[in-house]
Amino acid sequence: MAILLEVEEPVPPTPPPPQWRAFLELGFRPLYLAGCLWAALSVLLWVYAPQALTGPLGGVAWHAHEMLWGFIATIAVGFLLTAGANWTGINPLHGKALGALTALWLLARVGYLVPDTAGFWLAACGETLFFATAAVALGRSIYQARSKRNYGIPVLILGLGAANVLYLHTVLQGDYALLLARFNLGLLCMAVIALLVARRVIPFFAMRAVAGLDIPMHTRSGQWQLGAGVLAIALLLADWMPGAGLALAATGVLTCWQLLAWRPWAVRRVPLLWILYVGYAALGIGLLVAAAHAAGWVPRLAWPAHVIGAAGFAVLIIGMVTRTALGHLGRPLRTDRSMVAAYALVIAAAALRLAALLPTAWAMGVLHASAAAWILGFALYLWRFFPLLIRPRFDQRS
Incomplete structure (x- = not known):
């Protein structure tokens, strides 16, 4: 037949x-x-x-x-x-x-x-x-x-x-005291760069991914935000902490206001977006904590350093290195389970690291748990993206 x-x-x-x-x-x-x-x-x-x-x-x-x-x-x-x-x-x-x-x-x-x-x-x-x-x-x-x-x-x-x-x-x-001041200076320089980049790309990514979403780019507030951040750097170099604290507070308030205007609820079902929103929110809160530190209300530099660094920069980074890598590699702009697991692990690592700063009997155990979550989160990213980053774009192979 x-x-x-x-x-x-x-x-x-x-x-x-x-x-x-x-x-x-x-x-x-x-x-x-x-x-x-x-x-x-x-x-x-x-x-x-x-x-x-x-x-x-x-x-x-x-x-x-x-x-x-x-x-x-x-x-x-x-x-x-x-x-x-x-x-x-x-x-x-x-x-x-x-x-x-x-x-x-x-x-x-x-x-x-x-x-x-x-x-x-x-x-x-x-x-x-x-x-x-x-x-x-x-x-x-x-x-x-x-x-x-x-x-x-x-x-x-x-x-x-x-x-x-x-x-x-x-x-x-x-000089340990001066070393802390120099670290603070580097942290703030990095914060200004992160704010400048994130304010440009997050609204752009969001409007491309969510149908009908129209959010402002906040160009004018971004200029004020950048100016306040640069002013804070100058005042830190001049060692005038009250002025630096006010500039940091202004930068943090503008950051949080921008985030709310970007309609965070609209991106709750898109992991490639909400991870960036979480990182930007933590960065804004971290700048407010840094302002409180400059005013003497938060005695330990570890608090602003870890809110800005672990909760702000690191969460933004795990989102950026997935979203931008997928885009430049010509891959579909979708997360899989390993990416979302990496997001969850990095967020958990940041939360546990902040909890470890509290004066409790479990601080060392919490610190080790934070480190384990952090290592696993970035190891997952490497496992998922290493094979892609060492190869040509699929749509460009000969």
């Missing part, structure tokens, strides 16, 4: 093989992987093997530095190099130049772990070159394209690098 109909199951397309050219195509590929890997490894070292941190940059100074400049700032640089290519049509760094930038980052991470001064200086020079190279490359593409609204971004990256130099110099001086 003749076969009239033959039905075959669809065969999943074979993914393209890993490719160095693709891996070094845009800044987000190596730097997202490097930053998220270091987020997990550095917390693993800090919580479970602190005895290994014996270099000149050791102990809590190493932990604070590596969280801010080794992890958070690295993701920011990767995002900005990638976004810069979209803003200007000119790819700031790719190929061997991007590989060299990543090598500078790696040199810094290894050098700070070496238990002698030579390793410290090598790491400090490599890291300074990392921020300077990223700022110059981004600035060259922005100024060449006459992208005037982005002229300030390379300056902010240079400011972040300069704050890092001041922090490292203070480490060698051994």
